[in-house]
Amino acid sequence: MPEFKAAIDAIVPELIDFRHDLHAHPETAFCEERTSGKVLAALKTIPGLDIQNNLAGGTGIAATLNADKPGPCVLLRADMDALPIHELSDLPYRSTIDGKMHACGHDGHTTCLLGTARVLAQFADRLPGKVKFCFQPAEEDGAGGERMIEDGVLENPHVDAAFAFHGWPEIPVGRIISVPGAILAAAAPFEIEFTGKGGHAAYPHRTADILLAAAQFVTNLQAIRSRFIDPLDPVVISVCAVHAGHATNVIPETCQLKGTIRALSEQAHTTAKQLVQRFLMNTATSFDVRADLRFASDYPVLINDEACAELVADVGRQLLGADKVKTKYPPSMGGEDFAFFARHVPSAMFRVGLQPAGAFEYPGLHNPRFNFNDDAIPTAIQMFCGIAQRYLSTHGDASGAYEI
Ligand SMILES: [Zn+2]
Ligand SMILES: [Zn+2]
Structure with missing residues (x-):
């Protein structure tokens, strides 16, 4: 794991630039053409990925690492869409498009998943299985996750478990929440x-x-x-x-x-x-x-699989410290189309803290002043890498794999 950390730290500055660019150019459900193009171009520079694009109506992408390797397959998912909200922040990279903004932090989710692909690709030969990176459109509206599944993202290779995270403004940077059962409505x-x-x-x-x-x-x-x-x-x-x-x-x-x-x-x-x-x-x-x-687009309850949620919590305890992991947190009446993945395969969505150290308040999700906190990028990537590594090594042949 120290190697993961060093590899993450080396790319964070580039990833921050990447996120700011996405933030300045938000695109709403099924219109994520520029975003998807940037992600695709970045994925093509990563060795060892088997890439499928044009999914879910055109902008969805799935990229598999170690596609031909035996062993289990774990899917990591990010959403790419923005919201029809007019940004009111004074950030230098605020939205350049009137009436649209990344007010739910999907620019951060996309960036962190891309960073995870870059890091895990460097350790591909030590991973005892496959990792599928899923970039979906239309989480906010239109059930893009369901469309990805209809287009076969859970097959070829078959996915055994799925994980995703959401940036969470209510807890500090460096902390996570991973709770089993029904977490979102x-x-x-x-x-x-x-x-x-x-x-x-x-x-x-x-x-x-x-x-x-x-x-x-x-x-x-x-x-x-x-x-x-x-x-x-x-x-x-x-x-x-x-x-x-x-x-x-x-x-x-x-x-x-x-x-x-x-x-x-x-x-x-x-x-x-x-x-x-x-x-x-x-x-x-x-x-x-x-x-x-x-x-329209009826989303199911998001139910975290107990073992998957515990795996996330345990990875968090090891990587971030036991005091940085919450396993009890009230469910929310917000909706989330990662629920479609959780309906098909054991899955868990965890939350990654966005609140800056010392701050008592942070603009909430869907607020016109919301911004994904760049300081959360290393934590999210570290968690994604650790989760993929842990899942594959505990569900497949772990000989030669890293222990975390
Ligand atoms: Zn949202
Ligand atoms: Zn969201």
Whole structure:
């Protein structure tokens, strides 16, 4: 492992430049063309990688180290997409694109995975198996991870386990969190369109008032969580957008709602979705209006495999110190499409601290002033290298491998 550390330290300055470049040029879901091009060009300079590109609609990349070597295959994953948020930081490398920014730190994830590929390639002959580096599009919206799996990223060679990390602004740099079980929620974004007979505001009895229907529906939705689902089974239903009407004296004909359903168990998630549909249909019938509901990119609950989460924690204890590893941390109602990987193979996502030493506050994920902390890059790469090494040496023929 000292060799890993030296190899990581040698490339950190270049990686910081690489991340700043990605940060300045954010691209949202399925449009990560420049980002994917930069990653592909960098991967091509690394010896020993078997590279597949044009995955998941064009921008996804998978690169396998030791593709022909016997032994297990471990997948390490990063997401590349940015968010439709206007950056408000005054960083010298702030977003150059209005309305788009890396507010979730995926520029950092991509950079760290690339750095890991560069380091592990130097030790390929000592790894008792294969490592697949997976760069996916569209984590924030569009289920890019699911598309990668549909395009075969878990096969050829077959993947035995998958790991990913997320930069985490709530803990200091140099620390990690690795927790087994459900850590992030199932998330089902929805869009609803009410349509009805509009008309003069003075004669509502001659209309079918979609606004009153929509308002009652939004209010009644909260009864699903409080009266239909076990209080110990977390569910959140939030309506986040309402668009209808433009005049003071016209009852409009259409009203659009947007929102999201979140749950920490698949059962509660399914129940909540069915109840939203039922409440909607009942409201529509009561008000004699039409209501159409559409769910988009439904993400499952992210469930960390117990053994994988413990492997991450143990690697962290050895590399960072026992006091730097948290194995208890409350789950979050945020969603994460790494959950699709975890559905297919034993997997764990861990969190890597971003808070600078001495700071008590750090802008949260999706905040217009958020920035992935460069000081976290060595920790994340060290963890990825250690995890790959540990997984392969404990699941395959470890003769000649490094011990960490
Ligand atoms: Zn995000
Ligand atoms: Zn994210």
